[in-house]
Amino acid sequence: MSLAHPALHTAPDLYILVRYHPSSDRPNYCRALCEFVDPDDQRKGDGLAVYMSPFDAHLDAAFMTAPGRQYHSIHAADFDPRELIQDNAGILHYFLHCGWAASDGKLVMRKSCGLAAIYGLESICVDSGSMDAIDLKISDTELSRYNQIRDRARVRKGEHFGFAVTMLLLSSGTQSSQL
Known part of the structure; x- marks a missing residue:
């Protein structure tokens, strides 16, 4: 996957995480953060993790980054x-990031790396004739679901729970829970 040709059109603006993996024949090659559609059956393919919030994308990039594996939000x-899409037989699976799991006021960490996220999985079929202009539009139903999840996570005084917990973690140096 490369950063170059604007084949993907999103509404609203979406963000993803990438890590550069260049080679001599592909200097702009990168890998996007993906999740298995079905962790028990990896043959079902990968889904692209997408974020509506640039803050969420940057925060996830910070938690996903490790030595030799630096993620960037774009x-x-x-x-x-x-x-x-070609690897997934003409289907673009994507996971719309809605927030992070928390327990006892702490963000939950995955055993592997990064924060345990709450995603909604969607898929769109892309025929070979549409590969130069792929439209990924978050439907009104998805937007409503996203906003409901975010609204339910708010704490008193209108602060976003994830943001409030993150600020507490950053200011106190407290470790997140491990799965």
């Missing part, structure tokens, strides 16, 4: 998903 429209 606009999804700057990413070329055609290789991912």
Whole structure:
């Protein structure tokens, strides 16, 4: 997957995480953060993790980054998903990031790395004739679901729970829970 051709059009603006993996023949090659559609059956393919909030994308990039594996947040429209779609037999699976899991006021960490996220999985079929202009539009139903999840996570005084917990973690140096 490369950063170059604007094949992906999103509404609203979406963000993804990428890590650069260049080679001599593909200097702009990168890998996007993906999740298995079905962790028990990896043959079902990968889904692209997408974020509506640039803050959420940056925060996730910070928690996902490890030595030799640095993630960057970019606009999804700057990413070329055609290789991912071809690998998934003409389907673009995507996980709309809605927030993070928390327990006892602490963000939950995955055993592997990063924060345990709450996602909604969607898929769109992309025929070979549409590969140069792929439209990923978050439906009104998805937007409503996203907003309901975010609204339910708010704490008193209108602060976003994830933001409030993150600020507490950053200011106090408290460790997140491990799964």
